[in-house]
Amino acid sequence: MPISEQVVEQIAADVRKFGETATGLQAMNDNAKRELGELRAELDKHGKKLDAISAEKIDKIAASVEAQDAALAGLKALPEQVERIDAVLKRPGVNGGWAGDDAANEAKAAFEFAKAKLIARGELKPTTKVEGDEAEYAAYAEAFPHYMRARNDGAMKPAFQAAMQTGSDPDGGYLVPTTVSSRIITKVYETSNLRALATVETIGGKELEIPRDEGEFGYGGWVGETTAPAETTTSQVGVSKIFAHEMYAEPRVTQNMIEDAGLDIEAWVANKVGEKLGRIESTAFFTGTGVNQPRGLLTYANGTTNGTIEQIVSGGATTITADALYNLAFALKDYYTQNARWLMKRTTVRDIMKLKDGQSNYLWQMGDIRGGQPATILGWPVDRSEDMATIAASSLSVAFGDFKAAYTIVDRLGITLLRDNLTAKPYVKFYNRRRVGGDVVNFEAVKLMITSA
Structure with a gap:
């Protein structure tokens, strides 16, 4: 059996156990709802009306139980999603189908892509089903090259946002301080001295x-002992x-x-x-x-x-x-x-x-x-x-x-x-x-x- 399938089956087993735990939690939640209903019925049977404060407390407990009921429903759905991914991984690699280690990587990418889109739209809730099937992978495969080009030349906007990084200011670069040297590289001009x-x-x-x-x-020249000198130039x-x-x-x-x-x-x-x-x-x-x-x-x-x-x-x-x-x-x-x-x-x-x-x-x-x-x-x-x-x-x-x-x-x-x-x-x-x-x-x-x- 390929390693990727072993990994997926292990994950599926863990999620199934998690689903069983969710089922147990659901049973406990159902018991709480039943006992809460019996309490209200017993009080009404004897004609004892609740005071306003007690009634408000019982209503809050009931609302909390209902919220847990909705969350548990989302947890119980996880095993079914893993089962679908597992089934897709085991399909033969025909006409671009998925198989082997590449299949696991592509399935994971598709799943993460679907989840990222939901997060970006603010739609990911405990009860939200994340679809990671072949259709989602096709959307991922189409969006990825556009995302890469948008990173390089800004020609297209990506359908999802990458993790934070220092190379992009909006993605976190603004948070990274820039160190400016006290030294300035100066152009040298030749001169004379x-x-x-x-x-x-x-x-x-x-x-x-x-x-x-x-x-x-x-210069006046050489003269004899008795020769009178003449004026010379200055x-x-x-x-x-x-x-x-x-x-x-x-x-x-x-x-x-x-x-x-x-x-x-x-x-x-x-x-x-x-x-x-x-x-x-x-x-x-x-x-x-x-x-x-x-x-x-x-x-x-x-x-x-x-x-x-x-x-x-x-x-x-x-x-x-x-x-x-x-x-x-x-x-x-x-x-x-x-x-x-x-x-x-x-x-x-x-x-x-x-x-x-x-x-x-x-x-x-x-x-x-x-x-x-x-x-x-x-x-x-x-x-x-x-x-x-x-x-x-x-x-x-x-x-x-x-x-x-x-x-x-x-x-x-x-x-x-x-x-x-x-x-x-x-x-x-x-x-x-x-x-x-x-x-x-x-x-x-x-x-x-x-x-x-």
């Missing part, structure tokens, strides 16, 4: 003036002015978000604004126009006089050659090479690392990280700067020089914050300001490489 290499001055006004010695004193003096330009950001956040968020929103906003303004000013130090913003290192024309920066060709239309690096390094006066360094984009560093000299030695020398020594090209350290141009035709992709002598940054104010929670309710405005400027002050202290043959 010319501020760390240049001269930085803090000012108390709107601009910084730097006197410039733009020439030299004249140097020309100029001035460089660097204005502190204003930049701002004004993010807005609702008051509720500030109060209810699981992290310090105001600190997060301040950090994000500071990073953004820092990247914007770094870009301006390289490519700024000088109009309401700093003047960039890469914006000056080619030349060797004040107001121009000398550009050395790379030796290739879209490449950098080893010879060009030598030419660029030796275009700088020895005075400035003492503190000189290379400045280039990360991808430019990659391409230059592949260059070799005539003896197949790499020009790039890896630094000693443990000793704190930076990587070098021709003996000078290399700094990465993502605001330098990518290697392309006519691009300024490499800078070499003493940037502390060449470029000056002025700070008027750090980032100041005006917090306004009144003028744009329910939003809180965070008005952030920064005043900063920058410009080249010594044009011979830096050289640039232009990609050209």
